[in-house]
Amino acid sequence: MLDTPRSAAPAEDIGSRLRLVRQIYRVTQRELARRAGVTNGAISLIEQNRVSPSISSLKKILDGIPLSLADFFTLNLESSENVFFQAADLTEIAFGERISMRMVGNNIKNRAMQMLHETYQPGADTGEEMLRHQGEECGIITAGCLAVTVGTQEQVLYPGDAYYFRSDIPHRFRNPGDTPCELISVNSPPSF
């Protein structure tokens, strides 16, 4: 709010912004279109910047993620050459009210990995529908505890404990404790 000119920089590229957000949340154009009540074609055109969506359309689409307009435009995706990142500068993404993550190096091009600083509130859960995607991932717990399910195995991990698995094996994360759980995780290749 304070410094208008500062944040005025990358507001143009709505298309890339939407595509990035959609990929971060791992939704296809068609699925998002279905949730939002628009057509997949519309989303495609918007992501290619071949049209400039009306606020009402964009709102509907973001509701399907869900993400507020304010958060959408506040997302920090400036590309930079930086090597160091202050905690406060990391782009923060929320999944529902209980899971949030700060992204390390998400604005670096052609990178091999995606590092995340994740926080799971007590009871937070990636949900019954198991996650599955290309690549590999690993992580190490830094606070609280985390129940990790990979394939048929489940294990509760405590600070210092870690995991590493191929991401195409169905997996799920859940915080069974009553304090927030923090962990540092890495995906390779980055899926967004």
Place this chain on the structure above:
Amino acid sequence: MLDTPRSAAPAEDIGSRLRLVRQIYRVTQRELARRAGVTNGAISLIEQNRVSPSISSLKKILDGIPLSLADFFTLNLESSENVFFQAADLTEIAFGERISMRMVGNNIKNRAMQMLHETYQPGADTGEEMLRHQGEECGIITAGCLAVTVGTQEQVLYPGDAYYFRSDIPHRFRNPGDTPCELISVNSPPSF
């Protein structure tokens, strides 16, 4: 960013939001239309929520203020019944890079006054074109110093000093010092 559902609340009413911002910055529909390269009719329709502007149009309009999309959607205009406001919760508005103000009670309906906590950076100036509008205003300096011009009079005010005048007399504010100037001011009736 953290808590998506929180900020998802009042994102709908783009029209009121735009009208409020425009009035805060004291621009007419036609003047803003001219700056933005759109027609005044378009702005009128948008402010009445009779159309949902495309992002490109909204962007052009906000550029004329100027205000970023992110700031526009981040503006806090929830109406509330609150009596107390934490400093961090006050809606903050920037005029260029040098003048900013936090609004007290801007979300209260049918109020008689608008209180502002204003900050003028060194050299900040409301500009050669004098301000003029309905109502009365007064203020008291709390830090730094402020050169206030009202009609043919000019005076530099220091902490503890104050002013009070009818707002239809042309007036202007400027920080001639080399430290930020802070003051508390009140307009009555509120012009936005």
Place this chain on the structure above:
DNA sequence: TAGCATTGTTGAAAATTCTAAACGGTTGGA
């Protein structure tokens, strides 16, 4: 009070966005 300037609002036409349906490309399983 009359006249002028300025403000916000409207209606029809032009321009843009959105939908519906089909297309080509990729992946995974039989």
Place this chain on the structure above:
DNA sequence: TCCAACCGTTTAGAATTTTCAACAATGCTA
């Protein structure tokens, strides 16, 4: 290897936004 399922893209037409121009309302000045 073929097929089915799914992905994102594209095109013509429907729907919506934006322009242009005229209108009514308000405030200011003579």
